[in-house]
Amino acid sequence: MSKASVLFRTRKKNLYRMNDEAFFLAMKENCLFHYKHNAQYKKLLDNLGFNPSELSSYEDLDKIPPIPTLYLKHHNMLSFPKHHYLIKATSSGTTGKNVSKVGLTLSDIYRGWKMIDSVFTHHRLWSIKFHRYIIFGYQPHRGNNRAIAKTAHGFTFITPALSKDYAIRWTKNGYQVDLDNLEKKLIKFSKGKTPVRTLGFPAYTYFLLQQMKEKGIKIKLPKGSIISTGGGWKSFYKEKVDKKDFYGLVEEVLGVDEQHVVEFFGAAEHPILYTDCRYHHFHVPTYARVIIRDIETLKPVKPGEVGLINLLSPMSKGTPLLSIMTDDLGVLHAEKCPCGAQSMYLEILGRSGVEDIKTCAAGAEQLLKGQSI
Numbered sequence: 001m002s003k004a005s006v007l008f009r010t011r012k013k014n015l016y017r018m019n020d021e022a023f024f025l026a027m028k029e030n031c032l033f034h035y036k037h038n039a040q041y042k043k044l045l046d047n048l049g050f051n052p053s054e055l056s057s058y059e060d061l062d063k064i065p066p067i068p069t070l071y072l073k074h075h076n077m078l079s080f081p082k083h084h085y086l087i088k089a090t091s092s093g094t095t096g097k098n099v100s101k102v103g104l105t106l107s108d109i110y111r112g113w114k115m116i117d118s119v120f121t122h123h124r125l126w127s128i129k130f131h132r133y134i135i136f137g138y139q140p141h142r143g144n145n146r147a148i149a150k151t152a153h154g155f156t157f158i159t160p161a162l163s164k165d166y167a168i169r170w171t172k173n174g175y176q177v178d179l180d181n182l183e184k185k186l187i188k189f190s191k192g193k194t195p196v197r198t199l200g201f202p203a204y205t206y207f208l209l210q211q212m213k214e215k216g217i218k219i220k221l222p223k224g225s226i227i228s229t230g231g232g233w234k235s236f237y238k239e240k241v242d243k244k245d246f247y248g249l250v251e252e253v254l255g256v257d258e259q260h261v262v263e264f265f266g267a268a269e270h271p272i273l274y275t276d277c278r279y280h281h282f283h284v285p286t287y288a289r290v291i292i293r294d295i296e297t298l299k300p301v302k303p304g305e306v307g308l309i310n311l312l313s314p315m316s317k318g319t320p321l322l323s324i325m326t327d328d329l330g331v332l333h334a335e336k337c338p339c340g341a342q343s344m345y346l347e348i349l350g351r352s353g354v355e356d357i358k359t360c361a362a363g364a365e366q367l368l369k370g371q372s373i
């Protein structure tokens, strides 16, 4: 079995315990694999004077040249011929051009599945009870390859689903936002007994709740309901919504307390599922590492210091995603968290100022203005 598959089979109770040796071996294996099979990746590493065989210990991992997300948007970085890929996903973006193309092979999906199983078990999200799903995101459509649409669709299979409703519906004129429909559904569901689960862009969830609050609507969703947000979390910075205010709004309008608000974070370029703990911290799971780098020198900084977020994971054989440089600023926290998770947690502070990259948030804003995308 490959070193990466061993890592992704980490026992569920060890999800937030870091095994540096296992992680290093899986990363080295993954780096050597892509170096051998991906001419573009090899060229890139050769140009930078880096050879994966130089990796000798965990401490060397920061030497693997990080690939900027922007680079993935402009280069085809797939390591296999096209027919090897079971899933092709793209990052958020409003046009076909400015997105990263990420392909997932069978082994990638197996690892992804082991990870999702562990994460959902740890955070007690599996259930055999029927639920109603409200997705603040895209209705599935065969033309939609956005990773976020696929993730949201997958989310509706965590429990048996009695119904599924979407904020962005597919119509003959393309995708259209219909928040009023979700408002009606939430009111209707609050009168029943089936718990409701929501998932989606925080911006949409926030807009709808704000709209309901302004109308004086206050409901109580059935016991066991969970409000979760993810994917378009970056829009929080645009809307300047403080998380505490958001939890307050959820409690006031939907009658769901803060303990039942869960936030996810992941990206097409770093398909690792981060879930916040009950203190709303994004602990780094055993399948990933985060390096925060100085904005000027790109040298790793100490925990507690702000810098660019560099995400590491040996998950993908399909695409060399082992070290991804985002254009987001963040901080790693080494303080002990009362939730008991041992790993450090990542605080995402937002964009470092690359204005020309259209994100989920930009797309969401366009849709809210009534433009189809």
Ligand SMILES: [Zn+2]
Pocket (backbone or CB within 6 Å): 277, 278, 279, 280, 281, 283, 337, 338, 339, 340, 341
């Ligand atoms: Zn915690």
